[in-house]
Amino acid sequence: xxxxxxxxxxxxxxxxxxxxxxxxxxxxxxxxxxxxxxxxxxxxxxxxxxxxxxxxxxxxxxxxxxxxxxxxxxxxxxxxxxxxxxxxxxxxxxxxxxxxxxxxxxxxxxxxxxxxxxxxxxxxxxxxxxxxxxxxxxx
Numbered sequence: 001x002x003x004x005x006x007x008x009x010x011x012x013x014x015x016x017x018x019x020x021x022x023x024x025x026x027x028x029x030x031x032x033x034x035x036x037x038x039x040x041x042x043x044x045x046x047x048x049x050x051x052x053x054x055x056x057x058x059x060x061x062x063x064x065x066x067x068x069x070x071x072x073x074x075x076x077x078x079x080x081x082x083x084x085x086x087x088x089x090x091x092x093x094x095x096x097x098x099x100x101x102x103x104x105x106x107x108x109x110x111x112x113x114x115x116x117x118x119x120x121x122x123x124x125x126x127x128x129x130x131x132x133x134x135x136x137x138x139x
Contacts, residue, residue, distance in 0.1 A: 083132070087106075092134040099125075111125070112124070
């Protein structure tokens with residue numbers, strides 16, 4: 001066999017292998033490709049719609065995560081921040097540790113002095129440590 005015949009046979013073999021790999025990746029079998037050629041049509045190629053339909057479940061999962069997890073959490077964080085910013089002297093508050101007390105002094109923008117218990121003990125707490133505002137101030 002001459003070198004040119006060997007090269008031609010190798011090229012034919014390589015083309016058929018590439019066609020088989022393409023048809024496998026496109027989801028068609030060799031029989032489907034033969035049937036479409038026999039019927040006179042070209043082999044089906046993936047379209048934008050096919051690609052979009054294959055990614056549709058992932059897109060729906062991301063949208064569900066946004067509407068059921070991320071958006072409500074952001075809304076709750078905004079409400080909590082609004083509550084913490086509205087605290088004034090005289091308000092009854094509860095900390096995230098369960099300590100209840102009355103705000104007696106606002107030291108900095110983020111530090112409060114609260115009075116707790118019958119002994120009138122004073123505790124310094126940070127704004128982020130406030131869980132809830134139990135009463136509204138009279139002022």
